Amino acid sequence: MAGFKTLDDIGAVSGKRVLVRVDLNVPVADGKVTDATRIERIAPTISELSGKGAKVILLAHFGRPKDGPSAEFSLEPIARATAEVLGRPVGFASDCIGDKAADAVAAMKDGDVLLLENTRFHKAEEKNEPAFTEKLAANGDIYVNDAFSAAHRAHASTEGVAHRLPAYAGRTMQAELDALEKGLGNPVRPVVAIVGGAKVSTKIDLLMNLVKKVDALVIGGGMANTFLAARGTDVGKSLCEHDLASTAKQIMIEAAEAGCAIILPADGVVAKEFKAGAASETVAIEAVPADGMILDVGAKTVKSVTDWIDRAATLVWNGPLGAFEIEPFDHATVAAAKHAAARTKEGKLVSVAGGGDTVAALNHAGVADDFTYVSTAGGAFLEWMEGKPLPGVEVLKR
Numbered sequence: 001m002a003g004f005k006t007l008d009d010i011g012a013v014s015g016k017r018v019l020v021r022v023d024l025n026v027p028v029a030d031g032k033v034t035d036a037t038r039i040e041r042i043a044p045t046i047s048e049l050s051g052k053g054a055k056v057i058l059l060a061h062f063g064r065p066k067d068g069p070s071a072e073f074s075l076e077p078i079a080r081a082t083a084e085v086l087g088r089p090v091g092f093a094s095d096c097i098g099d100k101a102a103d104a105v106a107a108m109k110d111g112d113v114l115l116l117e118n119t120r121f122h123k124a125e126e127k128n129e130p131a132f133t134e135k136l137a138a139n140g141d142i143y144v145n146d147a148f149s150a151a152h153r154a155h156a157s158t159e160g161v162a163h164r165l166p167a168y169a170g171r172t173m174q175a176e177l178d179a180l181e182k183g184l185g186n187p188v189r190p191v192v193a194i195v196g197g198a199k200v201s202t203k204i205d206l207l208m209n210l211v212k213k214v215d216a217l218v219i220g221g222g223m224a225n226t227f228l229a230a231r232g233t234d235v236g237k238s239l240c241e242h243d244l245a246s247t248a249k250q251i252m253i254e255a256a257e258a259g260c261a262i263i264l265p266a267d268g269v270v271a272k273e274f275k276a277g278a279a280s281e282t283v284a285i286e287a288v289p290a291d292g293m294i295l296d297v298g299a300k301t302v303k304s305v306t307d308w309i310d311r312a313a314t315l316v317w318n319g320p321l322g323a324f325e326i327e328p329f330d331h332a333t334v335a336a337a338k339h340a341a342a343r344t345k346e347g348k349l350v351s352v353a354g355g356g357d358t359v360a361a362l363n364h365a366g367v368a369d370d371f372t373y374v375s376t377a378g379g380a381f382l383e384w385m386e387g388k389p390l391p392g393v394e395v396l397k398r
């Protein structure tokens with residue numbers, strides 16, 4: 001790999017403490033991991049280092065905790081899921097710095113694997129504060145970043161630590177960058193992007209540049225509601241960030257100038273409650289009841305999405321079209337995923353999809369293996385698509 005060192009350059013690691021930044025921000029329901037793809041993807045790096053006798057210390061975040069440590073955002077259940085995937089014990093320390101982490105690291109034998117508690121339990125992580133970074137780095141001799149999907153964050157564990165220790169890219173980091181370059185480095189046009197999901201505020205800005213890179217942008221999921229509201233459509237009680245209306249309007253202007261078509265839902269599946277088995281109906285997008293939530297796009301929109309997939313030579317997809325975890329709000333995502341998979345199998349489409357929940361949705365549809373490439377990254381993947389330097393990758397290039 002050009003530009004930075006990988007595990008091929010790491011030399012002897014036996015007995016060394018290797019801090020490995022991984023992405024364990026996996027979908028969880030009722031305390032159980034519902035899609036283990038991100039864990040499976042980091043297994044090769046962990047097994048390789050552990051097999052060579054390193055003490056493998058995993059650093060990761062989980063969710064977006066706002067108020068310090070909490071059971072809701074603890075990585076402890078994910079340590080168990082990681083052990084299942086690796087087929088070997090994974091220790092757990094209830095803090096990522098300080099005595100708890102240091103004691104757990106000191107007790108490790110060569111080849112052991114230890115997961116440290118959620119780095120985001122410390123506010124200093126996201127601020128990339130030097131004193132915190134130093135405390136994280138104190139537990140390692142070498143740093144490996146295998147979290148491509150978190151590389152768009154300039155946080156202490158994704159960026160800061162790489163300045164303090166010899167730093168290398170892990171196998172998944174390497175494979176993701178290689179695969180994205182191969183699939184999308186010089187994409188065959190027309191390029192159609194589908195963006196959905198729920199992380200509206202952290203992803204909407206990315207669309208400003210994305211519309212200059214693609215020929216059509218299909219907006220679904222929670223993301224669509226902010227655009228619909230900006231256009232004056234009443235979205236009732238749907239997930240919507242009304243304060244981002246001016247950003248959404250500007251994106252639509254930029255898209256028109258760049259010649260990128262924007263496709264918004266024409267109909268929606270609405271319910272009054274966000275739960276399995278809730279009564280739902282499909283309505284025209286202008287007829288969403290004031291107390292209703294749009295939880296999926298409707299059949300008319302699905303037809304428009306599949307028509308755009310038919311026109312595409314390259315498809316880029318991040319974010320489900322609906323709240324696919326709850327039936328029947330998985331219909332549109334499953335239909336679009338199956339359609340894209342079939343076109344790919346026919347050799348008519350290069351399909352690249354990414355994101356923690358997007359991968360889970362493709363697995364739910366049973367078609368993840370039929371896409372050209374499935375990245376574990378969502379936001380990082382979109383930023384890479386925009387051509388933006390990713391801090392977690394750039395620092396490895398020093």
Ligand SMILES: Nc1ncnc2c1ncn2[C@@H]1O[C@H](COP(=O)(O)OP(=O)(O)OP(=O)(O)O)[C@@H](O)[C@H]1O
Nearest residue numbers: 197198199221222295322323355356357358378379
């Ligand atoms: N209309 C909707 N209303 C509410 N939630 C929605 C809607 N459509 C999709 N979602 C939710 O969006 C979530 C996924 O969004 P998200 O932006 O996190 O995608 P992702 O693929 O995980 O990307 P990343 O890896 O960047 O997090 C799912 O949990 C899904 O239920």
Ligand SMILES: O=C(O)[C@H](O)COP(=O)(O)O
Nearest residue numbers: 023025149150356378379
């Ligand atoms: O799920 C993701 O996309 C990554 O883990 C990054 O999570 P974040 O958007 O909360 O930084």
